Amino acid sequence: MDIDQKKTEKQASSSNDVSDAESSSCIKEIKEIELLQEELEKDKNKFLRLFAEFENYKKRIKKERYDIFRAIHEKILIDLIPILDDFERGLKELKKSKDEFLVRGIALIQEKFIKILKEKGLNKIKIKKGDDFNTDFHEAITQIPAITEDLKGKIIEIIEAGYILQEKVIRHAKVITGK
Numbered sequence: 001m002d003i004d005q006k007k008t009e010k011q012a013s014s015s016n017d018v019s020d021a022e023s024s025s026c027i028k029e030i031k032e033i034e035l036l037q038e039e040l041e042k043d044k045n046k047f048l049r050l051f052a053e054f055e056n057y058k059k060r061i062k063k064e065r066y067d068i069f070r071a072i073h074e075k076i077l078i079d080l081i082p083i084l085d086d087f088e089r090g091l092k093e094l095k096k097s098k099d100e101f102l103v104r105g106i107a108l109i110q111e112k113f114i115k116i117l118k119e120k121g122l123n124k125i126k127i128k129k130g131d132d133f134n135t136d137f138h139e140a141i142t143q144i145p146a147i148t149e150d151l152k153g154k155i156i157e158i159i160e161a162g163y164i165l166q167e168k169v170i171r172h173a174k175v176i177t178g179k
């Protein structure tokens with residue numbers, strides 16, 4: 001029995017050695033898997049941050065493009081306003097000439113031009129003599145003594161029309177007010 005017992009102990013001991021080796025190998029593999037999972041999580045977070053940064057970059061570029069186009073659009077319309085002024089002055093002088101066909105032709109061109117500018121968002125500030133002076137829309141060139149008491153602080157003369165581009169005043173109306 002002694003020999004059998006020794007054999008059994010030896011087999012158990014070698015089986016324990018194999019079992020310890022397998023257990024040690026499993027622990028190493030588990031640790032390696034955990035390290036790989038941590039690295040994967042870090043890479044995933046890095047990717048998500050990069051993706052979010054890229055999306056924000058696209059939004060920022062889109063907004064900047066829109067702002068640039070809007071600024072260019074506004075600048076072009078501002079540059080066209082003096083042409084509207086010239087049309088008004090020209091028509092006023094042409095009406096003195098008695099040539100109805102010429103006056104009507106220029107008036108049609110002016111109307112077409114104004115229609116196109118309105119489609120682009122440009123509108124004339126509606127004012128008339130006797131309206132209250134409003135610094136949001138009017139610029140006082142000078143003040144003159146009011147003929148009557150009710151004209152104090154009111155618009156007496158309109159020197160130059162003002163314009164609004166999509167709810168933004170791009171040129172104040174130049175007026176003379178009563179004091």
